[in-house]
Amino acid sequence: MGHKPPLKAKEIWSIWVRVQVAHRIRDLALSNLALDSKLRACDLVALRVDDVALNGRVRPRASVIQRKTGPTVQFETTEHTREAVGRWLEKKELHKGEPLFPSRINRARPITTGQYARLLASWLRVIGLDSLASGTHSLRRTKASMTYRRTGNLRAVQLLLGHTKIKSTVRYLGIDVDDALLIAEQVEI
Structure with a gap:
């Protein structure tokens, strides 16, 4: 299978436009944060509200301990991401200690990496890309590249x-x- 390539800027913009038009607040927040944070899927879905927000405001910088390798990694959140995540926090009324992207079945647990992968695949299909050619690592790799x-x-x-x-x-x-x-x-x- 090899490395999944990073997405191009125009592909990212196409995804953002489509999820905004569809009023998919969670998807916009998730895709933006995936790009800004450059986190692996397991670390992205494990984020808690207090990892990225303080007193209801999304921070311009955050840091998390990576599960796979252990070291702390810092990342910036762009204004676009802060707005999207802020709208998501308001809509779901999420608070400190709760998963940033909670499961629909059990709000105390985050979505799974599989669910995140399926969401990404749906975003890619909507913009006409082969969902098998890209994966969650494509988003991690995009901003880094x-x-x-x-x-x-x-x-x-x-x-x-x-x-x-x-x-x-x-x-x-x-x-x-x-x-x-x-x-x-x-x-x-």
Whole structure:
């Protein structure tokens, strides 16, 4: 199966437009937070209200301990994300200690990673993409890849993803000699 590729900016915008038109407040908050946080699916669905909000206000920065690797990872929340998550908190009347994205069956438990994957697949199908070609890691990889392409700063991306080894980040982003040459070509002396 290999790596699932990151989504393109136009694909992200298409998803956002479709979920907004459909008034899917949760889906907009979830997709935005997935992009901003760059968290694995298991960490994203496990978020609690107090991980991202304080006194009902969504914070511009948050940090969580990653389940898979253990280290704390910090992430920013854009204004667009803060608004979407804020609307979601109001609609569901979510409070400190509760799952940010609660299950419909048991509000005390979060949605599952499988449910998140099915939601993403439905978003992709709506915009005409093959839902088998992309997955939850595509959203994790999207902003990290865009950050790398824009800045060339591998160390920054490593920190954002919470990788302990730079080698992991290189492999994760799929960086090769062509990528390095493109960055070098943009630097003039």
